[in-house]
Amino acid sequence: MSILDNRPALAHEIGQIAEAAGYLWQKGWAERNGGNITVNITEHADEAMRAMPAISQPIAIGSTLPNLRGCYFYCKGTQKRMRDLARWPMANGSVIRILDDCAHYEIIADEPVMPTSELPSHLAVHNYLIGKGSTYKASVHTHPIELVAMSHNPEFLKKDVLTKLLWSMIPETKAFAPRGLGMVPYMLPSSNELAAETIKAIDDNYDVVMWEKHGVFAVENDVMSAFDQIDVLNKSANIYMCARSMGFVPDGMSDEQMTEISTVFHLPK
Ligand code: 2HA
Ligand code: ZN
Numbered sequence: 001m002s003i004l005d006n007r008p009a010l011a012h013e014i015g016q017i018a019e020a021a022g023y024l025w026q027k028g029w030a031e032r033n034g035g036n037i038t039v040n041i042t043e044h045a046d047e048a049m050r051a052m053p054a055i056s057q058p059i060a061i062g063s064t065l066p067n068l069r070g071c072y073f074y075c076k077g078t079q080k081r082m083r084d085l086a087r088w089p090m091a092n093g094s095v096i097r098i099l100d101d102c103a104h105y106e107i108i109a110d111e112p113v114m115p116t117s118e119l120p121s122h123l124a125v126h127n128y129l130i131g132k133g134s135t136y137k138a139s140v141h142t143h144p145i146e147l148v149a150m151s152h153n154p155e156f157l158k159k160d161v162l163t164k165l166l167w168s169m170i171p172e173t174k175a176f177a178p179r180g181l182g183m184v185p186y187m188l189p190s191s192n193e194l195a196a197e198t199i200k201a202i203d204d205n206y207d208v209v210m211w212e213k214h215g216v217f218a219v220e221n222d223v224m225s226a227f228d229q230i231d232v233l234n235k236s237a238n239i240y241m242c243a244r245s246m247g248f249v250p251d252g253m254s255d256e257q258m259t260e261i262s263t264v265f266h267l268p269k
Helices: 008-026 119-131 145-150 161-167 171-176 192-203 223-245 255-264
Strands: 036-040 072-076 093-098 104-109 138-142 181-184 208-211 215-220
Touching: 008 036, 008 072, 008 138, 008 223, 036 119, 072 119, 119 138, 119 192, 119 215, 138 223, 145 215, 145 223, 161 171, 161 181, 161 223, 171 223, 171 255, 181 192, 192 208, 208 223, 215 223
Parallel strands: 181 208
Antiparallel strands: 036 072, 036 138, 072 093, 093 104, 138 215, 208 215
């Protein structure tokens, strides 16, 4: 018995999460238990699902998130591996229900797998997105090698320096990661401070934010779109590093060429 039985739309959604998890592993961005994925699946919560008994005690979120009342999330499990989640999503993640106090959740399916250590950031961001009336339902945190390497250079941490550099490597990056890369200074993983700074960066009009010397956090309509934004940004980082390792500083597209892309594709920046 699985919550996915007779729920083809939900099963498809979880299948997409599993597929994305496999890509994160294949790309080398998900060592051991690295990274996490949460998706707001409230739209799939039918009456039977809402009536399902909890299979855990109520667990404190660590903050009160008023917009999450009655919401349901699929969450990767803490200490679980992306490469395992790719094959067995319901043994390496679980579905949680936010309780009416908006400060606790309970696990409802399939197994009592405790959610990701980065749950404070993920849930705080979902709370923020709902409050804004956003269509975004998915958040992905991962450790993309080239982007994390670039975050070790203080010059790249200044606002939009890295965004501009990455956009200038290949036209698609600006078209498909059109808000660029926000920056969050180094903070303790899993902390509420990291959650608050992540929201600030997303609110500053970024879909993907860099957690300095750690990884990236992306939000999008669905998990594949979140993955794609990280993928195109990291592709640019890889092109930059390839050029540097061939011994030259890449030219980059000109400001005029990048403005043209924004005009032709009606991009937000
Ligand atoms: O879930 O990546 O940031 C493991 C992590 C924590
Ligand atoms: Zn991490």
